[in-house]
Amino acid sequence: MSNGGTVLAAGALVRRPGPSGPEVLLVHRPKYDDWSFPKGKLDEGEHVLAAARREVREETGLDVVLGRPLTTQRYQVSGRDKAVSYWAARPTGGQFVPTHEVDRCEWLPFDAARRRLTRPRDAALVGELAAGPGETVPLVVLRHAKPVARDEWAGAADDRPLDGRGRATADALVPLLAAYGIERLVTSDTVRTVDTIAPYAAAHSLPLEAHPLLSEEGFRNAGSAAVTELRALLDAPVPTAICTHKALLLPVVRALCALCPAAAPSQPLAAGGFWVLHAADGTVVAVETHEA
Structure with missing residues (x-):
């Protein structure tokens, strides 16, 4: 190509x-x-x-x-x-x-x-x-795929599902997350974030962990505790993907990369795009950006 x-x-x-x-x-x-x-x-x-x-x-x-x-x-x-x-x-x-x-x-x-x-x-x-380090553990920070437009959805905002393009993106993410051997899935509890990683969860028989910290209100209410909770994800020896919302992407990744050698990414992600933070001993040593 x-x-x-x-x-x-x-x-x-x-x-x-x-x-x-x-x-x-x-x-x-x-x-x-x-x-x-x-x-x-x-x-x-x-x-x-x-x-x-x-x-x-x-x-x-x-x-x-x-x-x-x-x-x-x-x-x-x-x-x-x-x-x-x-x-x-x-x-x-x-x-x-x-x-x-x-x-x-x-x-x-x-x-x-x-x-x-x-x-x-x-x-x-x-x-x-x-x-470099012999082994690193990946932490994927994923923006949910494209949902149905707000003006086309009459239900509750958190129940807004993916549209056809978003569902195709969710399917396309399956081999990409598999490339890093992702074994743990953490997500906001909205329908659009859950549906973004549900195909991967189904393909690999993994549970979804809905975390209030990954919703806009939950992150805001957590205050300084948000950084502590997010940093704990880096200490877990399990390859993990977290799916959240556009407004939280930069705050989340900056909290994860705080005081780490690898610079936090600053460019916005497209719907279904993701950053991969590679950690060794709880420190981010490399960051990469991908689109589905």
Whole structure:
């Protein structure tokens, strides 16, 4: 897939514990006789998160969940700009089967991986992976999908459901939240926020936790206690998604990022958009932004 002439691709640095320290997975492509990371171009209309996981699965046979983002590589191929988005990742299952595209995979310690990799830019990514925390826990801050317009709804404001576009967005969020292995769902108790993450809850048999703090009135009434309650979510070792309202997005994420190295995002989210805060030991170390 391309975007304004730029070829878009995605991949991951898959990491696991090894007998002498952490190891990263490299792939060998016989067509080029090179060693690199699993990656590939986005299919038409494919989300970059879905593409990263698909490419790892196709080239290595492994299922993975994504961790913190790594530096996007930008270079030219055949005179065209190319951008490859990378994430740290961990394997959750699967087994390698050689193909015509990738005939070998090897788990190597970081130093050995740097030496084996064909391109210096890939070796630099191993250094970035090694320099950061080995494991991070994602906390997704999600704006609810598009609801029925206020002037088209005669019921109570909190009962306003998603419209057709919003329901499509809610369905599209299922593989995107799955990319981070989300296991806990916390939401405002309005119909539109619950319906936004209900498809993911159903697909993964997860309960929904309605939290008054995530409603505009609840957040306002909580006062300074709101920051304490939100920060507790960072200390939980469970990948979590919280769904709330447009007016609360920035206050919520600023409370979560307070005193953390990663700067809180400042741009507004579109309906169904989300930030991913990657935390290690209760500290946000990376933030990324996505639309469904």
